Structures are given as C-alpha cells and as structure tokens.
Amino acid sequence: MKKILIYGPSQFHGGIETYVENVLKTLKGRCVFTILQISNEDMYHSQFIKENELAEIINLGFQSGWKSKLTNINLKKFDKYLEHNKFDIIHINENSASAYWLAKIAIKHNVKVIYQSHNSKSHSVNFSKFPKFLITLLRKYQVNQLKKLKIKRIAVSDKASQFVFPNDTNVEYIWNSIDSKKFRFNKSFRLTKRRFLGIPQKSKVGLFVGRLSSQKNLFWTLNLVKKALKLGIIDYFIFLGDGPLKEKFEIELELLDENLKKRCLYLGQQDKIGSWYSVSDILLMPSIYEGLPFTLVEAQASGLRCLVSNVITKQVQYTDLLTFKELSRIPDEWLLKLNELSKSQNYDRNKYIIDLKKSLFSNESFKKNLEKLYGL
CATH class of the missing domain: 3.40.50.2000 (Glycogen Phosphorylase B;)
Structure with a gap:
C-alpha cells in the first residue's frame, strides 16, 4: 500500500x-x-x-x-x-x-x-x-x-x-x-431541537456555521442579525462554531439586551451539524473571502436557503437555493433580501438530496x- x-x-x-x-x-x-x-x-x-x-x-x-x-x-x-x-x-x-x-x-x-x-x-x-x-x-x-x-x-x-x-x-x-444521509432534511430533528431550545415551531430561524474568525465577517454578521431580530425579519438566530474570535464574540453577545440575548443563541462547536440545517430556515455567509465553503454544499443538501457574499465561487452552487449578494458596510440591502427569502419557505426541502447525488x-x-x- x-x-x-x-x-x-x-x-x-x-x-x-x-x-x-x-x-x-x-x-x-x-x-x-x-x-x-x-x-x-x-x-x-x-x-x-x-x-x-x-x-x-x-x-x-x-x-x-x-x-x-x-x-x-x-x-x-x-x-x-x-x-x-x-x-x-x-x-x-x-x-x-x-x-x-x-x-x-x-x-x-x-x-x-x-x-x-x-x-x-x-x-x-x-x-x-x-x-x-x-x-x-x-x-x-x-x-x-x-x-x-x-x-x-x-x-x-x-x-x-x-x-x-x-x-x-x-x-x-x-x-x-458529503454523506447524503447526514444532511437530508429531517423534520423529527427540527421538532426535537426546537423544542429543546424553546423555539416555537412556526418561528423563522437563521443560522451561521463557521470558524469564528475575521474571514467569516463575524461581527458584521452579528450586527445584521441584531437588526433582523429587532425588525422581526427572523425570530431566532443560531451561531455555531469555534475559533480565535470566540472570546471577543462572547463578550459582544453578553452586551445584548435581554430580549435579543434570548433569541441570539451561540451554541459553540457542534459535531452533528446536519440536524442544525434542519432546525433552520435560512443560512447567512457574508464571508470576506472563501475557497469553496463546504457548509454551503451541506446546507443545499438539506434544502436550506442561503444568503451569501458574492466573493464566494459559483462552483459551490448545484441547486437554486443560493442567493449571492455584494458586501457593503451598511447591511440594509442584505436585510431586504433576508426578509424576502425568509418569507419564501413553502417548498419541499427533501427533494434537494437528489441534486447532491447527481453533483460533483x-x-x-x-x-x-x-x-x-x-x-x-
């Protein structure tokens, strides 16, 4: 060998x-x-x-x-x-x-x-x-x-x-x-984990998955999330990951008012990430730069809509679930698009696993x- x-x-x-x-x-x-x-x-x-x-x-x-x-x-x-x-x-x-x-x-x-x-x-x-x-x-x-x-x-x-x-x-x-079994949309996971977190089943939930680093535009994302929660565009937001900015990020979360703190959840590093795609309704990835973010491959397999920065290569796209958006200092356009996408949730999330099996x-x-x- x-x-x-x-x-x-x-x-x-x-x-x-x-x-x-x-x-x-x-x-x-x-x-x-x-x-x-x-x-x-x-x-x-x-x-x-x-x-x-x-x-x-x-x-x-x-x-x-x-x-x-x-x-x-x-x-x-x-x-x-x-x-x-x-x-x-x-x-x-x-x-x-x-x-x-x-x-x-x-x-x-x-x-x-x-x-x-x-x-x-x-x-x-x-x-x-x-x-x-x-x-x-x-x-x-x-x-x-x-x-x-x-x-x-x-x-x-x-x-x-x-x-x-x-x-x-x-x-x-x-x-x-990726293993299609791990990332197929699972309604049972969605119900169980939402119940565990105290999230009502009809709530609109956003998701961030990645290293807590400057590359991922972490604090810009947090600023966007705070505005989206205040405006009712989303009801809850989940951050997953670990990295060099973890301590600074946790300090920023502690500074949130009590209402936002209850709805902006940082759950650290998670091994079985597939279930969290099922829990969520939209994923945010406003990265400053990327190679080919595999989180997006996984999220698409789970039928999860994704709003991502246009620096990300189009080679990652194998479904109609990705929306590319130019980054700016003021996230207003992202809020408008996030609002639009969060309302478009009436679709079959299970069908996208077939696209994965046919893809590269x-x-x-x-x-x-x-x-x-x-x-x-």
Missing part, C-alpha cells in the same frame, strides 16, 4: 479538517496515512482519527514566529524526519503558498508532492502586526517559490486556484463529498478523483 503523508489540519474545525477526514475515511485500508501536525495543540478530531485507526498523527515540534523562519528550524526537523521515514506522496493542504518549503524538502527526498489550495485569501495571526505591504511581498515570494517546483497542483475552486497558482492553467479541481460533490465522484490523484 502507498504511504501518504498529509499536512494541513489544525486544532479548529474548518474546510481543510473536513476534507482530510473524508479522505481518510474514503480510502481507509487502501493507503497508509500519516498526518503531520501543524502545532503542539491537538488537531481537530484527533481522538476520532486515532480510535478508528484512520491515520498516525505525528508532532515534530514545529515552531511559529520569525525566529523559526530565520533559523530554518522547522525545515531542518522535516528534512531529518524524511531521512528516516519513506513516503510515496505528501499531500499538502494549505490556504496559501506558505508551505512551499515542505514541498521543496519532499522533492529532495524523492517524494511526490500534491499541493492543494483551499482558500482565496489567507490571514495569518503571526503576521497581523506587520505592515500590509510586507505581507503582500511575502505572499508574492512564496507563490514564486512554489511556482518553481515540480508538483501536482490541486484546488478546491477557481478562486482558490488563482490565489496560490495565479494564471496557471495546469491546475485540477477536487471537490469534497457526490461520494462516488470524490472517490474516483482520489483514486486518480493517488494512482490507486
């Missing part, structure tokens, strides 16, 4: 983490997988991956910050690791070209490199205090370094491809897949693409 090293998953639940876990489950028993941990914090779902023997997880003690870059300590650790551990393929999953050095070292050790771009922009906490022009120069340098390497270029969308592999026509797309996001399509990618 081929030995494959995977790089990319972090401690937070996002697109890369979902994608990698699906790769492991789809090809279990057909490849030997090892995941190279990014930081010293346990990656998302690490316990699940270990218990189900999907992959070995290793930690080389990579360091962050400028000191590690100046001393090349991470590069040296990875170089030494590959001297003693042989792999057929390294599959690098990244939001930028910043991991070019991993590809460079892997090529040195005759390991085939697959470099997959998962986003149309990248925000680094480590660089947040640096002038924007320096970050731009660094990103350009990384892209140019990656361009020189003999690698297999993969992306999750056209926008993600352009960010990491600009003007490169030799890029292939691989879209993740089906399990069958994903499996075939992976087999081709890994040469199985």
Whole structure:
C-alpha cells in the first residue's frame, strides 16, 4: 500500500479538517496515512482519527514566529524526519503558498508532492502586526517559490486556484463529498431541537456555521442579525462554531439586551451539524473571502436557503437555493433580501438530496478523483 503523508489540519474545525477526514475515511485500508501536525495543540478530531485507526498523527515540534523562519528550524526537523521515514506522496493542504518549503524538502527526498489550495485569501495571526505591504511581498515570494517546483497542483475552486497558482492553467479541481444521509432534511430533528431550545415551531430561524474568525465577517454578521431580530425579519438566530474570535464574540453577545440575548443563541462547536440545517430556515455567509465553503454544499443538501457574499465561487452552487449578494458596510440591502427569502419557505426541502447525488460533490465522484490523484 502507498504511504501518504498529509499536512494541513489544525486544532479548529474548518474546510481543510473536513476534507482530510473524508479522505481518510474514503480510502481507509487502501493507503497508509500519516498526518503531520501543524502545532503542539491537538488537531481537530484527533481522538476520532486515532480510535478508528484512520491515520498516525505525528508532532515534530514545529515552531511559529520569525525566529523559526530565520533559523530554518522547522525545515531542518522535516528534512531529518524524511531521512528516516519513506513516503510515496505528501499531500499538502494549505490556504496559501506558505508551505512551499515542505514541498521543496519532499522533492529532495524523492517524494511526490500534491499541493492543494483551499482558500482565496489567507490571514495569518503571526503576521497581523506587520505592515500590509510586507505581507503582500511575502505572499508574492512564496507563490514564486512554489511556482518553481515540480508538483501536482490541486484546488478546491477557481478562486482558490488563482490565489496560490495565479494564471496557471495546469491546475485540477477536487471537490469534497458529503454523506447524503447526514444532511437530508429531517423534520423529527427540527421538532426535537426546537423544542429543546424553546423555539416555537412556526418561528423563522437563521443560522451561521463557521470558524469564528475575521474571514467569516463575524461581527458584521452579528450586527445584521441584531437588526433582523429587532425588525422581526427572523425570530431566532443560531451561531455555531469555534475559533480565535470566540472570546471577543462572547463578550459582544453578553452586551445584548435581554430580549435579543434570548433569541441570539451561540451554541459553540457542534459535531452533528446536519440536524442544525434542519432546525433552520435560512443560512447567512457574508464571508470576506472563501475557497469553496463546504457548509454551503451541506446546507443545499438539506434544502436550506442561503444568503451569501458574492466573493464566494459559483462552483459551490448545484441547486437554486443560493442567493449571492455584494458586501457593503451598511447591511440594509442584505436585510431586504433576508426578509424576502425568509418569507419564501413553502417548498419541499427533501427533494434537494437528489441534486447532491447527481453533483460533483457526490461520494462516488470524490472517490474516483482520489483514486486518480493517488494512482490507486
């Protein structure tokens, strides 16, 4: 069996983490997988991956910050690791070209490199205090370094491809897949969870799912939600997710008046996300940038209407449930559209699962693409 090293998953639940876990489950028993941990914090779902023997997880003690870059300590650790551990393929999953050095070292050790771009922009906490022009120069340098390497270029969308592999026509797309059973609209879930939360069955419920980060336009969304609740456009709103802005977000929620606080619910990270699509009537995603947000693939399978920013690639759309809207500082136009969509709820939500099975996001399509990618 081929030995494959995977790089990319972090401690937070996002697109890369979902994608990698699906790769492991789809090809279990057909490849030997090892995941190279990014930081010293346990990656998302690490316990699940270990218990189900999907992959070995290793930690080389990579360091962050400028000191590690100046001393090349991470590069040296990875170089030494590959001297003693042989792999057929390294599959690098990244939001930028910043991991070019991993590809460079892997090529040195005759390991085939697959470099997959998962986003149309990248925000680094480590660089947040640096002038924007320096970050731009660094990103350009990384892209140019990656361009020189003999690698297999993969992306999750056209926008993600352009960010990491600009003007490169030799890029292939691989879209993740979802289990249709987990995301089919379920009326029983809807009734049970609404009853548990004290939400009347006829209430209009909005939903946000994603990392609590600046990329997701979190506080703009909260401002929009507050206005929508006050105007009666929606009756309740549910926020799901975790991330670096969690503490600041929770403080903002505490500042809401009591009436809004009862109807604006933050429920943290949820594993069984499918049931929450059934609970809700409309999903908001006013992201500042995205690769290909898989939340939208899942939500469409559940027959959930989605109001999303127009920076999101149209490649994610396989139903008539997505409405794209330009972002602005004042969310009035979003309120009007949200009001319009929230009134249009008289439709069969179960029928959309059929569209999923016919789409590029089906399990069958994903499996075939992976087999081709890994040469199985």
